[in-house]
Every structure is written in structure tokens, then in C-alpha cells.
Amino acid sequence: MTEGEHVVSLDDVHVHFESESGIFSREKDVVKAVDGVSLDIEENDVVALVGESGCGKTTLGKTAIGTQRPTEGSIAYRGQDVWEARDKDGDVEIPFERIRRALQIIHQDPGASLNPNKTVLHSLMVPLKLTKPDMDAFDRRERVHEMLSRVGMEPPEDYANRYPHQLSGGERQRVALIRALLMNPDLILADEAVSALDVSLRIDMMDLMLELQDQFDTSYLFVSHNLSNASYVTGKADGRIGVMYLGELVEIGPIDEVIENPQHPYTKVLMWAAPNLNPDAEEEPESPLRKIDIPDPRDPPEGCRFHTRCPEAREVCKEEPPGTDVDDAGNHRVACYRAIDDHEYWESPELVD
Numbered sequence: 001m002t003e004g005e006h007v008v009s010l011d012d013v014h015v016h017f018e019s020e021s022g023i024f025s026r027e028k029d030v031v032k033a034v035d036g037v038s039l040d041i042e043e044n045d046v047v048a049l050v051g052e053s054g055c056g057k058t059t060l061g062k063t064a065i066g067t068q069r070p071t072e073g074s075i076a077y078r079g080q081d082v083w084e085a086r087d088k089d090g091d092v093e094i095p096f097e098r099i100r101r102a103l104q105i106i107h108q109d110p111g112a113s114l115n116p117n118k119t120v121l122h123s124l125m126v127p128l129k130l131t132k133p134d135m136d137a138f139d140r141r142e143r144v145h146e147m148l149s150r151v152g153m154e155p156p157e158d159y160a161n162r163y164p165h166q167l168s169g170g171e172r173q174r175v176a177l178i179r180a181l182l183m184n185p186d187l188i189l190a191d192e193a194v195s196a197l198d199v200s201l202r203i204d205m206m207d208l209m210l211e212l213q214d215q216f217d218t219s220y221l222f223v224s225h226n227l228s229n230a231s232y233v234t235g236k237a238d239g240r241i242g243v244m245y246l247g248e249l250v251e252i253g254p255i256d257e258v259i260e261n262p263q264h265p266y267t268k269v270l271m272w273a274a275p276n277l278n279p280d281a282e283e284e285p286e287s288p289l290r291k292i293d294i295p296d297p298r299d300p301p302e303g304c305r306f307h308t309r310c311p312e313a314r315e316v317c318k319e320e321p322p323g324t325d326v327d328d329a330g331n332h333r334v335a336c337y338r339a340i341d342d343h344e345y346w347e348s349p350e351l352v353d
């Protein structure tokens with residue numbers, strides 16, 4: 001990788017979905033699932049995206065691994081535009097096939113991505129055939145057994161011969177993780193990958209992912225509606241947390257800074273809702289939101305999208321969307337006027353409903 005090239009770089013990415021608004025209507029509604037997000041993912045990075053259901057986390061994650069085409073903006077893998085590679089447009093330095101292997105996913109429901117009619121051994125041989133075509137069948141089998149032992153599935157010979165339905169949810173998720181890792185990826189999108197597991201298994205799975213990160217030299221993009229999980233995994237890995245609201249990345253920064261010094265009022269709301277991150281929660285039983293309902297993503301509010309619910313909103317927030325302000329080190333970004341000391345926000349009247 002030459003200097004300045006990130007593993008994955010999203011530049012002003014928009015993903016808008018069109019849908020018919022009604023049976024008799026010819027009008028198209030547009031859902032702005034992702035709206036103007038820029039994000040760089042580095043070597044051995046851990047980034048978690050958090051936010052309420054429907055805020056665009058999965059869509060942004062899929063865009064980052066090249067399975068969702070942006071409607072505007074670009075995504076590059078090690079400097080190569082992913083969709084130009086896919087379309088064989090211009091000078092393609094990294095073929096799409098290589099990019100697809102480098103960018104992997106594990107889903108919330110690994111059962112859905114494992115073939116129910118194939119044994120664990122069969123499913124795990126597939127990536128090895130692709131990445132190590134010269135390896136013979138005996139060595140492949142050994143490698144699969146070694147990986148099963150590595151994730152605690154002992155005896156591996158037994159697990160290798162099982163079908164997905166003969167595994168628990170946690171075991172299936174481990175197989176999905178091994179399968180992704182055997183592709184030698186540079187980035188794994190873990191889309192709610194631990195959400196379906198019970199709490200102790202969740203921690204085990206997150207620990208395992210981080211332990212294997214060093215061995216496999218990969219980065220992770222975690223998508224989670226649960227701020228506690230996201231902060232656990234990024235805290236352990238010294239990673240970053242990105243907060244999404246209605247298609248926008250409203251705050252991103254190193255985990256300690258975001259949790260200890262949240263800048264966006266929406267990040268503070270998410271923390272209020274995560275009791276283990278907010279020791280004062282018992283003293284603050286009232287939700288800090290002005291309104292509970294999330295606005296319709298087909299018709300997001302003008303100005304700052306959060307102004308309709310924000311406890312700190314002022315008249316000026318109804319006008320221009322706030323740009324992202326960056327701290328001195330340039331690594332904690334927040335899209336809120338409150339981050340700018342001399343902004344006219346501070347003179348603007350409070351918003352009353």
C-alpha cells in the first residue's frame with residue numbers, strides 16, 4: 001500500500017433507494033439510506049457503526065465491502081475504485097475478483113449464509129481452494145481442523161463432519177468467522193454478528209474476533225444497534241466508533257473520546273440508553289429526547305436532521321445542515337454547531353415545539 005492509500009476509503013458516499021409510493025402513484029419515493037458519508041478504514045483497524053434501526057448502518061457497511069453500489073460518491077480499495085474494477089472501466093490495477101475476496105462479511109444469522117446441505121468441512125474447504133489452490137486435500141483438511149480447534153470447537157474431526165443444523169448459534173457464528181478469515185481478507189464486515197447470541201457468548205465471540213485479528217491481519221467494521229457491544233469491541237481494540245443518524249455519520253472518533261466526551265447530542269442520547277455506559281442513568285430516568293419518533297427517512301428534516309428530536313436544538317438548526325467539525329488531531333469529527341465555539345448557534349433562540 002502506498003502512502004495515503006487506505007484499505008478502504010469511502011468518499012462522500014450516498015445510497016438512495018427508490019420505491020413506488022403507492023399502488024396508483026407514479027411518484028417515486030426516495031429513501032436516503034446513506035447521505036454523504038466519508039470514512040477511511042486503515043490496516044488492522046476496528047470501526048463500529050452504531051445508531052437506531054434504519055439509520056443506514058448495514059447499507060453503509062455493504063457499500064464499504066463493495067456489495068452495495070453507491071448512487072453518488074466513491075469507494076476505493078487500496079486506492080482502486082471498486083466499481084470501476086467491477087465495471088472494468090479505465091485502468092484497473094486491482095481486479096474485482098481480488099477485491100471481493102479481500103472484503104468479507106459475517107451476518108447476524110450465519111445459518112442463512114452456510115449451506116444447510118454441506119458439512120462444516122466442505123464449507124471451510126471452499127475458501128482454501130480459492131486462496132491456496134496448490135494445497136492438497138490432506139493439508140486443507142488439517143488446516144480446517146486446526147482452525148476449528150483454534151476457535152474452541154473440539155474435537156475438530158467431530159465438528160468438521162457436522163451439518164449447520166447440528167451446531168449451536170455460537171458454533172455456527174464461529175464457522176462463519178473461520179470461513180471469512182480463510183479468504184485472507186483485509187476487512188470483515190460484522191453485521192450484527194453477535195446480536196443474536198446471549199450475553200456471555202457475545203463477549204466470547206468478540207474476544208475471539210479480536211484474537212484472530214492479529215493472526216490474520218484484518219480490519220473489522222462492526223455494525224451494531226447496541227452501543228455497549230460496539231464500545232466493548234472498539235475499547236479492547238483501541239478502535240473508533242461512528243454514530244449514524246438518518247443516513248448521516250454525525251460523530252466519529254476514538255472510542256475513549258466518544259464515550260468520555262461525546263460531542264453530538266444524539267451520541268449522548270445513545271449513551272443515556274446504554275445503562276452500563278451511563279452510571280447516572282438511574283438519576284436521569286427521563287429520555288433526553290424532545291420526541292421519541294424517528295422521522296421518515298423518505299422525508300428527513302431540513303437543516304440538522306436531528307433537530308426535531310434534539311434537546312439542544314435552536315432555531316438555526318432548522319436551516320443549514322451542520323458541516324463536520326474536527327478536533328485538533330483531526331480524528332474526532334462531529335456534525336453539530338455546538339462544536340464550534342463562535343457559531344451563531346449560541347445566540348440563536350431555543351427551539352420550542
Ligand SMILES: Nc1ncnc2c1ncn2[C@@H]1O[C@H](COP(=O)(O)OP(=O)(O)OP(=O)(O)O)[C@@H](O)[C@H]1O
Nearest residue numbers: 017031033052053054055056057058059060225297
Ligand atoms: N434494498 C432496499 N430498498 C429500499 N430501501 C432500503 C433497502 N435497503 C435498505 N433500505 C432502507 O434504507 C434505510 C436504511 O436501512 P439499513 O438496513 O441500512 O439500516 P440499519 O441502520 O442497518 O437498520 P437495521 O439495524 O434495522 O438493519 C431504511 O429505511 C431501509 O428501509
